Amino acid sequence: MVNNILVIDDDPAVRGAFKLILEEEGYHVREAENGLQGIAMVEADRPDLIFLDLRMPGIDGVETLRRLKALDNSLNVYIVTAFAAEFMDQLKDAHEEGLQFELASKPLSASQIRNIAQVVHIAKVHEGRRANHHKLVLTLYVVSLNPETRRLVEQISAVLAGIYEPGHWVFDVVEVLGMPEKALEKEIFATPMLVRDLPEPVLKLLGDLSRMSSVMAAITTQNVGTGVQTVIV
Missing domain, CATH: 3.40.30.10 (Glutaredoxin)
Incomplete structure (x- = not known):
């Protein structure tokens, strides 16, 4: 089961929306207001799923992604942004470096957020099945x-x-x-x-x-x- 979800976004309204929607489904949700704080939280406790913004103060989402993957390349990172075109070259570079991530456009509806968590949950169930x-x-x-x-x-x-x-x-x-x-x-x-x-x-x-x-x-x-x-x- 996907129990531990981390939302990294500088907008408190966005973090609050994710937290409200996902906690209603029984998930434990933590919030980070910038990339460095998010990295520190991952170091303390590896999440099952990370929702990551791109445009943030300090280090941006792409650099945050690189540092997160350096900690644990198996982390499930879902980039949620309204600025995909602005960061496309950087995202392409990250992809060519072998960094795995998903990408979605803001704003996400409540059903979309729940569906993403469900897909990650199913993938983790499959990991258990492969072990069998x-x-x-x-x-x-x-x-x-x-x-x-x-x-x-x-x-x-x-x-x-x-x-x-x-x-x-x-x-x-x-x-x-x-x-x-x-x-x-x-x-x-x-x-x-x-x-x-x-x-x-x-x-x-x-x-x-x-x-x-x-x-x-x-x-x-x-x-x-x-x-x-x-x-x-």
Whole structure:
């Protein structure tokens, strides 16, 4: 469960809105009014999710991101900003350095904030499942479950059942109507698809998914030997 969320933003109204919305869902929310304070709070207690502003006094959000990732590269950081275009070159540099983060535009609605926390929660559940040696975990993020996506979900389930033994695969569908789409400006946040060792029928269906406008993303993880492979389309 995602229990510990940190909001780093110099605007007290923004921090208060995040705190109110997330605490209603049972999350523990801490607030930092600038990057340095946020870094100190992460050093004291690693959060499950960080909402990070870009334009702040002192060090900006991009430098804060670099220092946070230097502390723990696995931190889940969701940059929420109204100034993405202004910081795009810096964000591109950070991406090329290998720093992983998500990006959304302000203002976020209450449902969008809750959805982001839910997605991170599901990812952490999957980490636990991989520890239990599931051979394949597939999560499908759809804008809405319409007849087209329902048919594809049934096809994927049938294919997985035909390839893997019961208990060796997991398939989740997350309806994220209203969630902000991932930033793809200049394609700098597009993740290349890794195809090694995934069964051909699964690859074909994932390829079909990528052409459907109602599908936001399909994310799979697969145990390969002693490691885990991730595929994002």
